[in-house]
Amino acid sequence: MKVGALALCGLLTLAACNKKENTEQSSNAPAESAAPAQAATPIDPATAATINGTVKFDGTAPKQSKIDMSQDPGCKGTNEAENVVVSGGDLANVFVYVKDGLSNRTFDVPKDPVVLDQKGCQYHPHVLGAMAGQTVQIKNDDPTTHNIHPTPKDNREWNESQPPSSPAIEKSFSREEIMLPVKCNQHPWMKMYISVVKNPFYAVTAKDGKYEIKGLPPGDYTLAFVHEKLGEQDQKVTVAAKDTKTVDQSFKAAAE
Amino acid sequence: MTSNDAGLSVPDWPTSFGSWYKIPKLVGGVKFEHTHRMIAQGAGLLTIVLAVWTWRVEKRRWLRILSLAALGTVIAQGILGGLTVWFYLPPKVSSAHAALAQTFFCITVAMAMFTGKRWVEEQPRVEFDQRRPTLFTTLTLLSIFVLYVQLILGAMFRHHGLSWYPHVVHAVVVSFVLAWTAVRALSVYSQIEAVRRPAILMLSLVIAQLCLGFTAFLTRVAWGRDAVQPELPMVISTVAHVAVGALLLATTVILAIQVWRHVPVAFEERLPQAHQDPTAA
Structure with missing residues (x-):
């Protein structure tokens, strides 16, 4: 009996700790800030450079499979898989960021949130960039309940449901993590990725495969192109003051 | 539930969307997850009845103990199910939940055999x-x-x-x-x-x-x-x-x-x- 009582006490303590952790995470951003904020390294706007380009898909684009949303009448409209979105050879949803070359520079975390919307039982956007500590505002514009469940490797995991017409959920991620998967357990086809970076030099390719990164100080950088299915490719790039450099990239179809 | 990728569609436990008794709208993953919970509750209640009944009417002491083992297993199974929700489906806990379910099934099947006419009279x-x-x-x-x-x-x-x-x-x-x-x-x-x-x-x-x-x-x-x-x-x-x-x-x-x-x-x-x-x- 004593052993049973002890086990029960242990379990309740565990539950209490778990609830506390969840409560801490649920507070508004920035909830997970680990280190004290450092003053941002100033960038001279007069010398800032720009990198832009197009990401292409090399090969025959896979057909986007149709999604059957009949299990929830609240999911209206049509929906297609977004794991590889190619239009006329241009590849969308590639996360492009400055992976290396900024040395010890620090950057202010933007006060404005980035917005993730759930509409038509689909995430908008499919790939989202945010700075570590920046607020991610999650909205539900569907007449059904969603749950938002990030499954990170380096940040804290959480899982919250969001009924229709409820207020936006605000969260933040404290550590850098590229292509952090987010899913909805109510609707198993709903998947998206948040890339959390330490600098503001990132972009996501649009349907035309184009991206643009502005305000970069002159220097030598490694630019990373990351796709959820096709992996990562890096390119070295040097930008001078006021430069505008075009850096294109192409991904080959993943080997079967 | 797992095959439909619906685990965690109800994000809390032991409550469901904060309620002990309200049945949520059974759409999407909730249909599988909450139905799983309701069946589990039914199985738990039936196991309590089984244990009490066995304890009262059964003369074989080992069988009375086996009925308590069934009850202990179903309680442990419920707790493991809760832990999978709290800790977001850790593979080891989820696997233990799957293995214990079949252990419970084997215990109840064995009890059905031990209490069957053939076993008793043979x-x-x-x-x-x-x-x-x-x-x-x-x-x-x-x-x-x-x-x-x-x-x-x-x-x-x-x-x-x-x-x-x-x-x-x-x-x-x-x-x-x-x-x-x-x-x-x-x-x-x-x-x-x-x-x-x-x-x-x-x-x-x-x-x-x-x-x-x-x-x-x-x-x-x-x-x-x-x-x-x-x-x-x-x-x-x-x-x-x-x-x-x-x-x-x-x-x-x-x-x-x-x-x-x-x-x-x-x-x-x-x-x-x-x-x-x-x-x-």
Whole structure:
């Protein structure tokens, strides 16, 4: 009996700790800030450079499979898989960021949130960039309940449901993590990725495969192109003051 | 629920969306997750009734203890289910939840057998194993062991804690051990109905399970690797594979119990011939 009582006490303590952790995470951003904020390294706007380009898909684009949303009448409209979105050879949803070359520079975390919307039982956007500590505002514009469940490797995991017409959920991620998967357990086809970076030099390719990164100080950088299915490719790039450099990239179809 | 990728669609436990009793709108993943919880509650209540009833009316002390074991197992199973929600489906906890479910199933199937008319009224026909006395008992226990290992490997794969190949490779070992057990049962003890019937069923279930495993592999691993949502063939083949796996484990447990009852180890060097064959009397 004593052993049973002890086990029960242990379990309740565990539950209490778990609830506390969840409560801490649920507070508004920035909830997970680990280190004290450092003053941002100033960038001279007069010398800032720009990198832009197009990401292409090399090969025959896979057909986007149709999604059957009949299990929830609240999911209206049509929906297609977004794991590889190619239009006329241009590849969308590639996360492009400055992976290396900024040395010890620090950057202010933007006060404005980035917005993730759930509409038509689909995430908008499919790939989202945010700075570590920046607020991610999650909205539900569907007449059904969603749950938002990030499954990170380096940040804290959480899982919250969001009924229709409820207020936006605000969260933040404290550590850098590229292509952090987010899913909805109510609707198993709903998947998206948040890339959390330490600098503001990132972009996501649009349907035309184009991206643009502005305000970069002159220097030598490694630019990373990351796709959820096709992996990562890096390119070295040097930008001078006021430069505008075009850096294109192409991904080959993943080997079967 | 797992096959439909609906785990965690109700994000809290022991409440569901903050309520102890309200049934949420059963759409999307909630339909599977909350139905799973309601069935679990029903199974828990029935197990409480079973334990109380057994304790009050059953004279066999070991069976009363077994009913408490069933109750303990179902409570532990509920707690493990809750831990999977709190800790976001950790593979080890989810696999323990899957393995304990089948353990509970085996206990209740065994209890059904122990309380059945045949078991209570039957005068066991005992056949002493004259050739290799401990082999058959060992084989039946080994069958349970390899099946249990297979269950854990399968659950770990299903819950993303392991690759598929340990489960597939171990399937060869399971098939060999179970076929050996069944062949021995049918070749040496086919005259004992209580041994013959579970042996035939076990062999049939092994064959069915291999076919279902192959189908589940094709639909989920080979063809469905990049599926954006669980598709019907995936769900049907996987659920059938898990269900037949549970039936196979329970059948093997029944076979082991019947072998223990009907084919005891002979001590021919210590017993006179007349005592070795009670049916001869």
